[in-house]
Amino acid sequence: MGLNIIIVGSGLAGLAAAAFLRKQHTVTLLEKSKLDFERNDYGISVIANAYSLLQKAGIDDTQLNMAVMTKLWQRTAQNEEIVTAEFDTRKTFGVPSVLTKRSHLQQELHRLATSPDLEGQPAKIIEGIKVETVDANTGTVHTTDGTSFSGDLLIGADGINSFVRAAVLSSDGKADHEAPATGHDLLAYMAQIPTSILSASPSLSFLADPANSAGLVNFSSPRGRTDKLRILGYHTSPREFQLVGYAPEDEFAAQFDELGTSIIKGVSASRAKQAFSEFSPALSDFFDHHRSGDGTVEVWRIRDLDPLPRWSLGKTLLIGDSCHAVTPHAGQGCNIAFEDAEALGHVLQDVKDQTGLKSAIDRFLQIRKERAEFVARSSRHMGALLGPDAGPFDEGKRKEFGMKTYSYRGAKQALEQLESTA
Numbered sequence: 001m002g003l004n005i006i007i008v009g010s011g012l013a014g015l016a017a018a019a020f021l022r023k024q025h026t027v028t029l030l031e032k033s034k035l036d037f038e039r040n041d042y043g044i045s046v047i048a049n050a051y052s053l054l055q056k057a058g059i060d061d062t063q064l065n066m067a068v069m070t071k072l073w074q075r076t077a078q079n080e081e082i083v084t085a086e087f088d089t090r091k092t093f094g095v096p097s098v099l100t101k102r103s104h105l106q107q108e109l110h111r112l113a114t115s116p117d118l119e120g121q122p123a124k125i126i127e128g129i130k131v132e133t134v135d136a137n138t139g140t141v142h143t144t145d146g147t148s149f150s151g152d153l154l155i156g157a158d159g160i161n162s163f164v165r166a167a168v169l170s171s172d173g174k175a176d177h178e179a180p181a182t183g184h185d186l187l188a189y190m191a192q193i194p195t196s197i198l199s200a201s202p203s204l205s206f207l208a209d210p211a212n213s214a215g216l217v218n219f220s221s222p223r224g225r226t227d228k229l230r231i232l233g234y235h236t237s238p239r240e241f242q243l244v245g246y247a248p249e250d251e252f253a254a255q256f257d258e259l260g261t262s263i264i265k266g267v268s269a270s271r272a273k274q275a276f277s278e279f280s281p282a283l284s285d286f287f288d289h290h291r292s293g294d295g296t297v298e299v300w301r302i303r304d305l306d307p308l309p310r311w312s313l314g315k316t317l318l319i320g321d322s323c324h325a326v327t328p329h330a331g332q333g334c335n336i337a338f339e340d341a342e343a344l345g346h347v348l349q350d351v352k353d354q355t356g357l358k359s360a361i362d363r364f365l366q367i368r369k370e371r372a373e374f375v376a377r378s379s380r381h382m383g384a385l386l387g388p389d390a391g392p393f394d395e396g397k398r399k400e401f402g403m404k405t406y407s408y409r410g411a412k413q414a415l416e417q418l419e420s421t422a
């Protein structure tokens with residue numbers, strides 16, 4: 001068998017990496033929570049660049065309860081049409097882009113990583129075990145129950161508050177604490193509603209038929225496209241819709257800090273409606289219908305990461321949000337994590353021991369780091385988080401972003417392109 005690989009974190013990045021690595025390597029995942037895919041669930045877009053890779057990994061799309069994206073709607077805060085654009089990547093890039101929920105994706109990736117019926121050795125997941133110290137140079141972690149794990153390769157897939165990142169960035173390669181993320185004084189009011197509610201509202205009924213027309217709608221700020229206030233909505237299944245209302249943190253900033261959390265539940269929907277009082281009531285009233293059923297919504301703190309000086313040190317490598325958490329505006333956070341996972345599987349496919357590991361990691365970094373940083377910066381720009389001098393993320397930038405991002409077809413092609421331009 002190949003390498004002994006330890007992955008910290010069983011989120012989308014960790015599970016996807018395990019799915020791509022299990023054919024050749026022995027993979028163990030350490031996860032601090034008990035795996036509960038429904039907890040803190042939300043809608044997520046998987047665009048052609050990543051969906052093509054998941055298809056290659058054998059994802060069963062019948063398990064995703066998904067809607068295929070075909071439209072992008074741009075509307076004003078008063079729900080007047082600006083542009084209705086076709087967004088069908090089956091026609092433009094030969095692969096669908098889909099809207100689903102994180103829980104369905106995670107469930108499917110769990111199957112691909114652990115099923116005994118698939119090629120290679122099922123990955124082993126140890127749940128309820130928190131990594132509390134990391135030595136990046138030796139690839140060793142200690143967990144809260146007193147156990148230590150060492151691998152030929154340690155992968156940090158432990159999300160935006162990564163312990164492993166703290167070690168990779170420290171001068172001695174050791175850490176016993178989380179690493180900080182970058183705030184933007186931005187939160188999202190989150191609500192999930194059935195599409196039946198949309199059909200009852202004539203001015204928004206264009207969103208009510210995801211079987212024929214699914215996609216993403218952006219209601220821009222009444223103060224212009226360089227203002228961060230906006231409401232985004234998208235289908236998450238043939239019968240459900242996700243509302244994400246971006247607004248300044250206001251009084252929630254202190255609560256996030258005091259509670260040490262990035263999600264506050266049970267917030268009165270009236271608070272969301274107040275934040276969006278300049279938007280059409282036909283739209284902001286949807287916050288009353290969040291599936292909690294008690295007139296409350298959730299608020300999620302939105303943060304990302306500045307470009308890091310490095311993603312790897314010694315025997316350790318970072319992937320996913322741990323090294324390139326992005327704001328959700330570009331809908332690419334998990335997409336680029338899936339690209340990482342596929343790229344790891346590719347560069348490590350013939351590596352059987354420490355020989356060749358360093359050059360494989362170098363090739364991974366060559367195709368991944370700059371690309372992820374481009375996505376992160378573009379996502380900030382889309383969310384008007386680069387400051388007024390950056391101007392709006394206009395049609396030209398949107399096209400450039402789409403061409404560069406959605407045309408990605410995996411590490412083999414990316415490495416070939418790199419060699420041809422060297």
Ligand SMILES: Cc1cc2nc3c(=O)[nH]c(=O)nc-3n(C[C@H](O)[C@H](O)[C@H](O)COP(=O)(O)OP(=O)(O)OC[C@H]3O[C@@H](n4cnc5c(N)ncnc54)[C@H](O)[C@@H]3O)c2cc1C
Pocket residue numbers: 008009010011012013014030031032033042043044045046102129130131132157158159160162163188244300319320321322325326328331332333334335336337
């Ligand atoms: C509102 C919202 C909307 C989004 N929409 C989209 C979208 O449309 N498209 C898209 O591509 N992306 C989207 N994203 C981003 C996407 O969800 C993330 O990029 C992705 O989930 C990151 O996966 P990850 O595995 O890197 O991190 P995480 O999902 O954070 O997983 C990290 C895992 O590590 C575990 N862990 C952490 N610390 C430790 C420790 N010390 N020991 C052991 N285990 C540990 C955690 O419990 C967790 O299971 C969105 C995000 C948000 C918040």
